Amino acid sequence: DAGVIQSPRHEVTEMGQEVTLRCKPISGHDYLFWYRQTMMRGLELLIYFNNNVPIDDSGMPEDRFSAKMPNASFSTLKIQPSEPRDSAVYFCAVGGGTEAFFGQGTRLTVV
Amino acid sequence: DAKTTQPNSMESNEEEPVHLPCNHSTISGTDYIHWYRQLPSQGPEYVIHGLTSNVNNRMASLAIAEDRKSSTLILHRATLRDAAVYYCILYNFNKFYFGSGTKLNVKP
Numbered sequence: 001d002a003g004v005i006q007s008p009r010h011e012v013t014e015m016g017q018e019v020t021l022r023c024k025p026i027s028g029h030d031y032l033f034w035y036r037q038t039m040m041r042g043l044e045l046l047i048y049f050n051n052n053v054p055i056d057d058s059g060m061p062e063d064r065f066s067a068k069m070p071n072a073s074f075s076t077l078k079i080q081p082s083e084p085r086d087s088a089v090y091f092c093a094v095g096g097g098t099e100a101f102f103g104q105g106t107r108l109t110v111v
Numbered sequence: 112d113a114k115t116t117q118p119n120s121m122e123s124n125e126e127e128p129v130h131l132p133c134n135h136s137t138i139s140g141t142d143y144i145h146w147y148r149q150l151p152s153q154g155p156e157y158v159i160h161g162l163t164s165n166v167n168n169r170m171a172s173l174a175i176a177e178d179r180k181s182s183t184l185i186l187h188r189a190t191l192r193d194a195a196v197y198y199c200i201l202y203n204f205n206k207f208y209f210g211s212g213t214k215l216n217v218k219p
Binding site: 004033035042043045048056091093095098099100101102103104105 | 145
């Protein structure tokens with residue numbers, strides 16, 4: 001198993017553009033999480049899913065952010081329109097047992 | 112959300128033991144104590160977890176206070192590859208809330 005795979009690893013986009021971050025989770029885990037990491041705020045939980053159903057999206061900063069999990073092997077985090085303050089590293093993780101497994105993250109830069 | 116308090120940074124010499132403290136005075140009876148670490152440019156990775164008893168695994172040991180209001184992660188022999196940010200997390204209902212962590216610097 002190659003682990004949680006996120007794409008792209010790096011994304012540079014202009015303010016106002018739509019950005020879609022992708023996550024291919026490890027199979028066999030019921031929970032999927034999206035986190036955002038910045039120097040100022042550290043690691044923040046944005047949203048998590050249980051069996052593909054969004055359970056808690058209270059961490060999603062604004063309506064510009066949306067996340068989907070159409071099936072157990074794929075999830076997306078979309079930002080539309082993007083703003084410079086959205087620049088961060090976004091992590092996808094899976095869990096449901098005793099530990100969580102994180103992807104390598106997507107470094108997003110909005111200019 | 113349950114909170115943890117850790118020192119911002121610590122330093123250790125290579126091959127020496129490291130004790131990373133964490134305070135979690137508001138812990139509830141069903142909270143597990145988890146430790147993760149984040150190497151530079153990587154996602155967090157699991158280190159160890161426990162509920163009440165001390166725990167050992169191939170990476171580290173976890174010592175939990177009797178009242179569970181604090182815990183200590185022990186790296187028995189620090190290596191340069193252990194330089195990372197270590198997060199102490201209270202885990203319940205499948206949500207991990209990360210604090211600011213302790214940045215461990217290992218000197219050769």
